[in-house]
Amino acid sequence: MVKNTGRAGYLQIADDLRAQIRGGSLAPGTPLPSTAQLAEQYDASLSVVKMAVGILRNEGLVIGQQGKGVFVTDPDQTPAAGDTGGEVAELRAVVQDLSVRLARVEEQLATSTTPRSGRSSR
Structure with a gap:
């Protein structure tokens, strides 16, 4: 059940499911309950x-299989080529690199002291 702690409900649910996965009560290969079942279990909306x-998908803890459900992944298996887990990790690395580069550009622009000239006021 989602509690009124000030922490978003979806984070509470993700925390609980993550703890179940890491604790072994949701073993690798085990399907998660359906979205409707989880919504009822946690007294939350489907969107939450x-x-x-x-979040768990992005962390690589679960993987969805179209028409079959969402399953707990095996943490000992390395992502195969073309696996979405590997693609997500690669995308995260690219985004991190771009963030660093953008921060440098913004810093250079902020410290740039090129005054605008040639404009006259009438």
Whole structure:
């Protein structure tokens, strides 16, 4: 059940499911309950549950299989070529690199002291 702690409901649900996965009560290969079942279990909306499961997907703890459900991944298996887990990790690295480069550009622009001239006031 989602509690009124000030922490977003989807984060509470993700935390609980993550603890179950890491604690072994949701073993690798085990399907998560359906979105509707999780919504009922946590007394939350479907969108909140979907956001929680999305976090676990991004972390590589679960993987969705179209038409079959969402399953706990095996942490000992390395992502195969073309696996979405590997693609997500690669995308994160690219985004991190771009963030660093953008910060440098913004810093250079902020310290740039090129005054605008040639404008006259009438």
